[in-house]
Amino acid sequence: MTAEAAIPARRGMAWRAEDFARRFRLWITAGPGLAWIVLFLIIPSAILLAIGFFSIGDYGNPRLPLTLEPLREVAGYSILGWSPGNITTILRSLLQAVSATVLTILLAYPVVFFIISRPPALRPLLLLFVILPSWTNQVVRTYAWMELLGPRSGLSHLAQALGFIPAHLGLLPGVFAMQVGLTYNYLPYMVVPLYAAAEKLDWTLVEAGRDLYASGQKLFWHTVFPQTMSGLLSGIILVAIPAFGDYVVPTLLGGGRSMMIGSLIASQFTETPNWPYGAALTIFMLVFTCAGLAVFRVLSRRFGGTGAMM
Amino acid sequence: MHDAVILKRMQETSPRRAETDSGPRNERGAIELHGISRVFPGGLAAVDGIDLRIEPGEFFTLLGPSGCGKTTLLRMIAGFEMPDAGRILISGREMQAVPPHRRAVNTVFQSYALFPHLTVAENIGFGLKMRGIKSAERRQRTDGIMALLQIGQFAGRNPAQLSGGQRQRVALARALVNEPEVVLLDEPLSALDAKLRAELQIELLRMQKRLGMTFVFVTHDQHEALVMSDRIAVMERGRLRQVGPVADVYERPGDVFVAEFLGLSNILPVASHRAQVIETAMGPLRIDASATAGHSAMIRPEKIKLGSGPPDPAAANAFAGIIREAIYMGASSQYRVEINGVALTALDTNLSARDRSWRPGEAVSVEIDPGNIVLIPA
Numbered sequence: 121m122t123a124e125a126a127i128p129a130r131r132g133m134a135w136r137a138e139d140f141a142r143r144f145r146l147w148i149t150a151g152p153g154l155a156w157i158v159l160f161l162i163i164p165s166a167i168l169l170a171i172g173f174f175s176i177g178d179y180g181n182p183r184l185p186l187t188l189e190p191l192r193e194v195a196g197y198s199i200l201g202w203s204p205g206n207i208t209t210i211l212r213s214l215l216q217a218v219s220a221t222v223l224t225i226l227l228a229y230p231v232v233f234f235i236i237s238r239p240p241a242l243r244p245l246l247l248l249f250v251i252l253p254s255w256t257n258q259v260v261r262t263y264a265w266m267e268l269l270g271p272r273s274g275l276s277h278l279a280q281a282l283g284f285i286p287a288h289l290g291l292l293p294g295v296f297a298m299q300v301g302l303t304y305n306y307l308p309y310m311v312v313p314l315y316a317a318a319e320k321l322d323w324t325l326v327e328a329g330r331d332l333y334a335s336g337q338k339l340f341w342h343t344v345f346p347q348t349m350s351g352l353l354s355g356i357i358l359v360a361i362p363a364f365g366d367y368v369v370p371t372l373l374g375g376g377r378s379m380m381i382g383s384l385i386a387s388q389f390t391e392t393p394n395w396p397y398g399a400a401l402t403i404f405m406l407v408f409t410c411a412g413l414a415v416f417r418v419l420s421r422r423f424g425g426t427g428a429m430m
Numbered sequence: 431m432h433d434a435v436i437l438k439r440m441q442e443t444s445p446r447r448a449e450t451d452s453g454p455r456n457e458r459g460a461i462e463l464h465g466i467s468r469v470f471p472g473g474l475a476a477v478d479g480i481d482l483r484i485e486p487g488e489f490f491t492l493l494g495p496s497g498c499g500k501t502t503l504l505r506m507i508a509g510f511e512m513p514d515a516g517r518i519l520i521s522g523r524e525m526q527a528v529p530p531h532r533r534a535v536n537t538v539f540q541s542y543a544l545f546p547h548l549t550v551a552e553n554i555g556f557g558l559k560m561r562g563i564k565s566a567e568r569r570q571r572t573d574g575i576m577a578l579l580q581i582g583q584f585a586g587r588n589p590a591q592l593s594g595g596q597r598q599r600v601a602l603a604r605a606l607v608n609e610p611e612v613v614l615l616d617e618p619l620s621a622l623d624a625k626l627r628a629e630l631q632i633e634l635l636r637m638q639k640r641l642g643m644t645f646v647f648v649t650h651d652q653h654e655a656l657v658m659s660d661r662i663a664v665m666e667r668g669r670l671r672q673v674g675p676v677a678d679v680y681e682r683p684g685d686v687f688v689a690e691f692l693g694l695s696n697i698l699p700v701a702s703h704r705a706q707v708i709e710t711a712m713g714p715l716r717i718d719a720s721a722t723a724g725h726s727a728m729i730r731p732e733k734i735k736l737g738s739g740p741p742d743p744a745a746a747n748a749f750a751g752i753i754r755e756a757i758y759m760g761a762s763s764q765y766r767v768e769i770n771g772v773a774l775t776a777l778d779t780n781l782s783a784r785d786r787s788w789r790p791g792e793a794v795s796v797e798i799d800p801g802n803i804v805l806i807p808a
């Protein structure tokens with residue numbers, strides 16, 4: 121009774137000097153960051169999303185009236201009727217992203233377990249070697265791969281000799297080159313969260329597993345893997361989402377026959393301008409990504425405990 | 431459900447007994463250590479040439495201060511560590527080439543090591559599942575052990591949702607459900623508060639007597655060791671100082687370290703020893719004819735008889751003493767009593783509260799029965 125009465129009383133005095141000071145400090149510290157996010161992320165995104173509901177002007181610019189035409193176009197309907205082109209592009213991007221994510225997982229586990237099996241003093245250095253390349257520009261790194269996979273490179277000569285590709289051709293452009301590029305670029309984003317999870321692995325649980333008759337693969341899947349789940353989920357998010365919309369790798373290594381959603385969106389704002397359509401594609405990507413994140417949120421609650429980054 | 435019924439069922443639904451019983455029949459659950467040594471990188475011998483036999487069905491305790499090698503020894507029996515020298519036999523079988531998952535040994539870890547991503551029931555059933563036991567039987571056996579340990583109501587919970595004592599029970603159930611020949615317990619009660627600890631000590635003991643498995647228990651807590659064990663091995667710096675039944679080790683410690691580590695003791699250097707009299711700083715003491723020679727005399731505090739009034743001249747070892755310190759502990763009182771300049775610790779049961787509590791400065795009579803003076807070599 122008295123406690124209930126006390127709460128409204130305190131609320132009434134909310135604007136006392138010390139409360140004011142506390143709020144003031146809060147805004148001073150959080151304010152600039154908040155303003156940055158609103159100005160440079162929220163407002164531009166809102167504008168972009170809004171453009172997706174405009175009609176197409178003569179130069180591809182958005183104009184009134186508002187319409188759902190661009191979104192229909194994403195679904196494949198155009199003046200020439202329905203075509204699966206866009207859907208194919210989206211599915212192809214998704215497949216590339218999933219495949220690159222799986223490859224980074226397969227590569228990251230051995231790398232991470234190699235690093236944590238080294239003496240603790242050496243581990244940060246080894247991890248640095250994994251991260252170091254990502255400090256250079258992605259375009260530069262991808263260009264380097266163009267060299268490495270080009271017709272005159274050692275790898276191409278080897279592939280030619282083994283009969284995988286005709287003489288005088290390189291390993292690019294194509295799906296193979298793109299997978300190499302994506303996996304290479306995003307590997308550090310899988311290794312780092314996985315390392316964070318694996319480094320604080322509770323090895324007594326592994327011992328408990330051995331004590332309870334598990335060995336080999338069973339031991340890994342039942343005692344090690346569940347403990348790395350939180351890192352794995354974070355890694356998947358960090359790799360799959362950017363890989364899905366990647367623009368540089370498909371452009372430089374993928375070639376013309378494998379258009380990706382990133383390139384498709386980019387071209388709507390450059391070569392063949394169609395801003396509302398580009399914006400509509402962006403809306404689709406955003407919704408798609410959010411849906412993916414929602415699924416992950418459920419998964420990480422179920423398996424990762426406090427893991428993941430949401 | 432009644433314990434005995436559950437137990438009977440557990441045994442009936444246990445086809446594994448026959449399968450693991452390939453060693454000599456009467457050796458099931460016996461552990462033999464021959465010259466076991468383990469040297470850690472850096473040259474420190476954690477375990478240094480240990481020979482030991484643990485009998486089937488015994489509650490055996492490895493007792494010692496931290497760093498004495500008791501946990502390392504336990505880990506070698508479990509198979510987590512390999513000895514650098516020596517042989518380990520469990521149930522009469524050589525264990526050198528046998529990895530942990532093939533040993534009929536289960537461990538209760540100090541940190542419990544419950545799998546956080548599995549429920550209580552899944553944790554308990556883990557070992558059975560890994561051994562490929564069908565889910566119907568697995569369920570029956572986990573239900574049985576959960577009923578026995580009264581944790582059935584937590585079956586669907588995650589370990590994080592349990593209290594320390596409940597986790598302890600789950601960890602124990604997870605080991606016992608496999609019906610191992612040997613259960614290893616690495617300070618399993620050390621994280622619990624005193625009352626719960628005392629409860630679980632008794633429960634653990636009952637469980638061990640019921641199931642008849644060999645329990646090897648590691649602790650640094652001498653009281654726990656005394657309460658629970660059939661036999662104790664006192665360890666220090668990688669070596670066994672003394673092995674024997676609890677009462678033997680307590681009453682007849684082999685050396686000063688054991689005497690001081692296990693319970694309270696008064697150690698008096700022996701100046702000379704002739705016939706049945708030893709010369710000490712507090713005066714001559716009559717000893718038993720059966721006493722062997724030794725450099726120190728040990729007297730347990732509870733074996734010192736205190737009384738009001740002058741010492742009885744007819745008694746064997748009677749002295750006049752002065753109370754220097756008195757600590758009331760409820761069931762008993764602990765005194766520091768000074769005799770001829772030597773301070774002894776004496777424990778007096780508070781049989782009746784009236785005249786049995788002396789204050790510092792009070793004169794008392796002190797009697798020590800010759801049979802209660804133990805001579806120890808060093």
